[in-house]
Amino acid sequence: MVMPDSALALPQSLTPSHIADLRLAASTMTGAKRRAFEAEMTLKYCAGNPLQAETTFGWSRRTVALGLAESRTGLLCLGAQSAFSGRKRWEELHPQVAEALRHLAEAHAQQAPTFRTSLAYTRLTVQAALAALRSQGSREDQLPSPRTMAEVLNRMGFRLRKVVKAQPQKKIKETNAIFDNMEKKTRQRRHRTASNA
Numbered sequence: 001m002v003m004p005d006s007a008l009a010l011p012q013s014l015t016p017s018h019i020a021d022l023r024l025a026a027s028t029m030t031g032a033k034r035r036a037f038e039a040e041m042t043l044k045y046c047a048g049n050p051l052q053a054e055t056t057f058g059w060s061r062r063t064v065a066l067g068l069a070e071s072r073t074g075l076l077c078l079g080a081q082s083a084f085s086g087r088k089r090w091e092e093l094h095p096q097v098a099e100a101l102r103h104l105a106e107a108h109a110q111q112a113p114t115f116r117t118s119l120a121y122t123r124l125t126v127q128a129a130l131a132a133l134r135s136q137g138s139r140e141d142q143l144p145s146p147r148t149m150a151e152v153l154n155r156m157g158f159r160l161r162k163v164v165k166a167q168p169q170k171k172i173k174e175t176n177a178i179f180d181n182m183e184k185k186t187r188q189r190r191h192r193t194a195s196n197a
Contacts, residue, residue, distance in 0.1 A: 014045055014056070023057055032076045039067030090144045090152055097138050098152070104132050105158045126150050 026037055038053065042064050046052040050061035050068065070076055091098040108124040126146040133143055144152060153159075 019057060026057070026059065032070065035063055035067030035070060037067075038064050039071045042068065043071075089155075090148055091155070094142050097133060097142050100133060100136055100138070101129060101149075101152065102156055104129060105153055105156065109158060126153075129153070 022041055026034055026041075029037055038057075038059050041057070042048060042050060042053040046056060048068060050064040053059055053064045054061040066077060105124055110123075126149045129149060130143055130146065134140075143149075
């Protein structure tokens with residue numbers, strides 16, 4: 001099939017500067033986000049023609065066609081590499097133990113005294129959490145290393161820190177004068193009660 005030259009002509013609303021900007025924008029994205037962007041620009045400037053997008057922008061017409069199909073159907077295509085590679089998180093491999101850990105951490109958690117964040121601080125140590133999970137019947141091969149346990153608790157929204165409930169107020173300039181005045185009044189009262197007796 002031969003396309004007429006008029007179908008592959010440069011869209012009039014695009015300048016070489018615009019084309020360079022669109023190429024740069026597409027090069028900063030990856031995966032489905034990039035395909036969606038290329039499909040949108042193809043619809044806008046190339047009347048939905050992947051071959052014209054390839055000629056104009058230098059994008060792969062197959063990638064543009066896939067992006068157009070994804071935008072039309074609403075389904076995202078995943079490659080085998082992104083869909084099936086990578087190591088799963090410990091919480092995904094052992095959901096029952098992770099839920100037991102969450103309950104354990106919630107039992108020891110408390111809100112930060114300032115209430116400025118939504119983080120819960122727990123005084124539970126990693127070693128204590130591992131020991132508690134062992135006592136609940138979790139096998140050794142299900143338990144993570146101490147470092148992984150700390151990361152799991154952080155992902156769950158807990159921070160392993162000691163919580164200071166209240167900070168003492170700082171000493172102000174007048175503190176010594178106030179205490180001297182109180183001591184002076186106390187002496188006067190003692191002196192009066194001693195002289196009246």
